[in-house]
Amino acid sequence: MKVADLFAGAGGFSLAAVQAGCDIVFAVEFDKNAATTYRKNIGAEARSRNVVVYNEDITSLSATSLARKHFPDADCDLLLGGPPCQGFSTHRINGAGVDDPRNALIHEYFDFVRSLKPKAFLMENVPGMLWPRHKSYLDEFYRQAHDSGYTVYAPQKLDARDYGIPQRRQRVFILGVREDIAIDEFEWPPKPTHSAVELTQGTGLKPWVSCESAFADLPEDDINGVHMNHGPELVAAFARTPPNGGSRKDSGRVLDCHLEHDGHSDVYGRIDPSKPAPTMTTACINPSKGRFVHPVLNHGITARQAARIQTFPDDYVFDGGLMAAGKQIGNAVPVAFGQSLIQHIKQLLDRDVVRGKPAASTASSVKFVELADA
Numbered sequence: 001m002k003v004a005d006l007f008a009g010a011g012g013f014s015l016a017a018v019q020a021g022c023d024i025v026f027a028v029e030f031d032k033n034a035a036t037t038y039r040k041n042i043g044a045e046a047r048s049r050n051v052v053v054y055n056e057d058i059t060s061l062s063a064t065s066l067a068r069k070h071f072p073d074a075d076c077d078l079l080l081g082g083p084p085c086q087g088f089s090t091h092r093i094n095g096a097g098v099d100d101p102r103n104a105l106i107h108e109y110f111d112f113v114r115s116l117k118p119k120a121f122l123m124e125n126v127p128g129m130l131w132p133r134h135k136s137y138l139d140e141f142y143r144q145a146h147d148s149g150y151t152v153y154a155p156q157k158l159d160a161r162d163y164g165i166p167q168r169r170q171r172v173f174i175l176g177v178r179e180d181i182a183i184d185e186f187e188w189p190p191k192p193t194h195s196a197v198e199l200t201q202g203t204g205l206k207p208w209v210s211c212e213s214a215f216a217d218l219p220e221d222d223i224n225g226v227h228m229n230h231g232p233e234l235v236a237a238f239a240r241t242p243p244n245g246g247s248r249k250d251s252g253r254v255l256d257c258h259l260e261h262d263g264h265s266d267v268y269g270r271i272d273p274s275k276p277a278p279t280m281t282t283a284c285i286n287p288s289k290g291r292f293v294h295p296v297l298n299h300g301i302t303a304r305q306a307a308r309i310q311t312f313p314d315d316y317v318f319d320g321g322l323m324a325a326g327k328q329i330g331n332a333v334p335v336a337f338g339q340s341l342i343q344h345i346k347q348l349l350d351r352d353v354v355r356g357k358p359a360a361s362t363a364s365s366v367k368f369v370e371l372a373d374a
Contacts, residue, residue, distance in 0.1 A: 001346060002074065004116060006058060006081035006109055010037040010318060010328035012310065013080045013124070015047070016338025020346055022078065024048035025070050028058050033320030034328050041316050058108050063115035076116040077349055078342070081109050082124040082333060106137060110144045119181050119349050121150075122341065123174045124333055127157050130172060141174075150176040153188045160276075160337045162192035166211040167277045167309050167334060173341065183348065190344040211277035214308040215295060224303040224318050224325055227294070228285055237268065238287075238298035245272035247291075266291035271301065277309045282330035285322060303329060311336040 001022040005014045008027035017024060024042060029035040035055035043051050052070070054061060067076075083105040106123070113121050129138060138155070145152045153175045160169040175188050194200075197207040218225060230238070237251040248268035269291035271277055283289035287300045294301055303318060303325040311334050318325035 001077035001349060002071070003078045003080060004070070004076055004112070004118070006079070006112055007083050007105070008034075008038055008053075008080075009082070009331045010034045011042040012312070012332030012335050013082065013338050014038070014042045014051075015312070015316070015335050016333060017078070017080065017342050018042065018047045019335065019339045020342040022342065022346070024051045025076070026052040026054065026066065028054045028056065028061065030055070030057050031328075033318075033324040034331075036319040037317070037328055040319065058105070063112040066112075067115040067117075071116060076118040077120070078345065079113060079116055079118040079121040080123075080342075081112075081121075082331075083109050106141050107144070110141060110148075113145070113150070113176070114148050117178065119178050120345055121176045122345065125172050125174075127170050127172055130155055130157070145176050149179045151179055151183060152176040156189045158189055160334050161208045162194055163190075163337050163340050164194050164206070164209050165276070165311060165334045165337045166209045166214065167280060169279045169334065169337075171333070175345065177348070181349070182351070186348045188344075190340060193340075208276050210274050211271065211309050212273040214277070214301075214305045215273055218302075218304060219314050222304050222314070224307065226322055227299045227302045228287070228322065230287075230299055234268075234287070235298050238270075238293055241268070241270055241293065243270060243296045244274065245295075246270045269293060271295050280306050280309055280330050282327040284330045285326035306330070310334045 001017075003014070003017045003022045003024050005011075005017070005024060005027040008014055008029040009031070011027070014024050014027060024047075027038060027042070029038055032055060035053055039051075039053045042048055043053065054066075070076075106125070106129075109123060128134070142152055155172045155174050157170055157172050160167050160171070173189065177183055177186075193206060194208050195203065195205040199205070200207055237248075241247070241251040246269060247266065251268065266278065267290060268287050270293040271291055273295045278291045281290060284292055284306045285300050285303055287293045292300050292306075294305075303322060304314070306326065306329045307316065307318065308314070310329055310332055312329070312332070313335075318328050320328075
């Protein structure tokens with residue numbers, strides 16, 4: 001399958017596609033460090049060495065021109081992408097994010113759908129995009145999709161834990177399939193393979209995967225095997241924090257802001273390696289931003305440990321230094337998670353059955369619900 005990837009970041013979605021047996025034709029990523037990481041890793045000999053990476057603002061590119069250049073004689077099979085999610089974040093309170101210009105980037109994404117006419121597209125975003133305050137953006141996206149001849153499935157909020165990823169991470173995936181592609185007997189999303197251990201008996205499901213392997217047998221001389229340098233006060237607080245899941249309260253660390261507000265309980269907490277890790281965010285190497293302290297050592301996790309939790313292989317090197325690496329890792333689709341979704345879609349497209357008339361959409365209406373923070 002020939003694939004294009006928009007808002008490609010460091011390449012988590014693209015690597016997932018490569019591991020699913022696809023060839024990446026081109027990618028668009030505005031962040032310089034992420035684009036460099038992408039080019040060095042996805043463009044490696046063993047992956048998609050001929051991929052063209054556009055390190056540019058997607059709004060400055062012509063989707064029509066890129067379609068003519070890269071797909072002059074054949075179809076684009078699959079278009080991937082995760083438009084920036086800050087405007088949709090569930091952590092933005094009240095009306096925040098409603099008029100964030102980044103929300104409209106999902107429509108830039110659809111410009112490429114319209115021009116490339118892929119057999120299928122798969123878009124990823126945060127659960128907050130389903131909040132009623134953002135309904136107009138998603139309504140417009142679905143309107144354009146239907147007008148352009150796509151059957152679009154209702155947004156699916158999936159948890160990476162349920163697909164064997166060592167991390168609790170909820171994300172929304174929207175799948176569209178070109179109307180000339182037969183979708184008979186195709187189910188979306190794929191069925192979960194894992195669950196909480198108490199729910200697995202007699203179901204055929206496996207227990208959620210712990211993140212323990214992220215902290216064992218680490219490579220030596222790894223440019224991404226580094227963590228933040230903490231001051232003596234923080235190191236002492238971490239030393240007082242019990243191993244394998246302790247929190248800030250256990251450490252006795254109290255800041256002025258805690259006098260009026262107790263703060264988030266996970267901040268400065270240790271990761272419990274016996275369970276799936278917390279969501280790797282763009283600040284996943286910073287203990288002040290969440291439960292990102294090493295299970296037993298007195299410092300934050302390294303970029304490599306975060307990358308393992310995101311199921312990147314150890315030979316995947318992130319460019320730009322520690323903070324840039326953390327941002328790239330946190331923004332990525334977990335590789336093995338993306339791979340399972342793409343392989344499922346690939347089974348549909350590999351059937352190569354084309355129907356002569358459009359079928360009714362499976363998502364003629366979309367339900368929007370208030371979601372709790374992921």
